[in-house]
Amino acid sequence: MEPIAVLGGPYGNHLALRAALLDAVARGAERIYCLGDLGGFGPRPGAMIPLLEEFGVVTVAGNYDRSLAERSPDCGCGYTHPADNAFARIAYAFTDARTSDPDRAWLGRLPSELRFTRGGRRYLLCHGSPRRTNEFLFDSACSDAFLARLARESGADQVLCTHTGLHWEREVPGGARFVNVGAVGRPANDGRPLAWYVWLAADRHEAEFISVPYDAEAMAREMETEGLPPEFAETIRTGWWTTCLEILPAKERARGRW
């Protein structure tokens, strides 16, 4: 059973993505997977595809990638609160304006899920949830019974997802394991400016959450130069989320600063 790395949400943060990819290669990853949302939030959506290709990353479509490919009017993140949507609109307009036609075509070819068997377990890699690209699976907002149902209905023993930006892992009754790989391009709302991804060591199904330091200050300055909201740069610098907070369930919200 080969070691693999799984990451999600590079969000146009090329410094974080490169750091995470180099870290995965250094650990000896046989294969690296990306669970989508290449753009959004960060300054360089155009740098994502070349990086993913350089490292031979196998990629699943996120809602951002779908929206850009289909030229949708919004990111389709699935936020319900107007305050979240206000910032989501800024990030999407920025990314949309910097996405080339060939990149849109590339994004349009991404599959919505990947399935394979690893060590006898049926793996399912998706962006949000097995049933919907933009469904948020937050740790404190999903019952065990619900996750077990999603696994059962999708025919998976191991689900890897992202979309929330926060990493967690849980084994549910019935034996299925859910791993939210968190995000590479936006810190984990814990006061540390780090890139996060998941390492599945050889012969292991349990996730190891890897945090990788990178030059967050340089990234924050680049975001400011590009005219992205100062709130985004603050998040990159401090590791605390400043925007799109309303979607967070009580426990996740209470852990953050804002």
Added chain:
Amino acid sequence: MTAPAPIPLLAVPTVPLLALDTVWFQVAGTVCNLTCSHCFITCGPTNRRHAMMTRAEVRPYLDEALGLGARDLYFTGGEPFLNRELLAILEDALAIAPTTVLTNATLIGPDLAARLRALERGSRYSLEMRVSLDGLDAAANDALRGEGSFAEALAGLRELARAGFDPIVTVAQTWDEADDAAMRERFHDTLRAEGLPRPRVKVLPLFRVGREVARTRGYAETERLTPEHMLGFDIASLQCSSSRMVTSRGVHVCPILIDAPDALLGRTLRESMRSYPLAHGACHTCWATGATCRN
């Protein structure tokens, strides 16, 4: 040979239950210590149309919800904290799923807030406290919710915040939609000034049923859904496609329509898992506003 019967044109669109993700409980029935003039189910101190639910009555539904793979649970009323078994019911709920309580907060003092906090700490799941407030000051709020309710709700909100909760304040949209953003900001500012460090505000549309009919108006004949309304519309955005409401009378399609006879879909959750015709004016409101009673 007879001519084939004409295919009847459906006048009312129906919504299937795509998945039972959310289960609501009318845990205090229609009994409330307040008598709000916009209450869509006409709750008040003497309204016993839907009775309080005991822990023993709730438990089989929790078991059923668990078996059906429900994601989260909501408890409302009436005023849930009038139910003496509420904390025990919440303990049962938080053992299996993320849980939200909708309250007017007027009965929440330091002891209750601390006990709620202990319940929250003891669970891996979030306990969301949702508090209704309908005005930026006592004059505006109390005109809808009753004399003294603004001060009492804020006292309850402060107790919740002191215990470590970030309550979600739910506000009925008694203004023009165009003023939404400004009003939300003003509620944020007011709540911050009142000592809530991280106010979360959810705006809900008015439903023109129950007591609201007398306060403003009921639904017009034109405020009904037809199949044309559903063209290109994502039915998954309607909460009736993914949730059900349990009251002492059985399982209803949603929290708004518990007084509509056709909305009672069965005794058990499983019996209620069938399509529902969107025949009510309230259905039009959900369609038009994208409203959901979820957080």
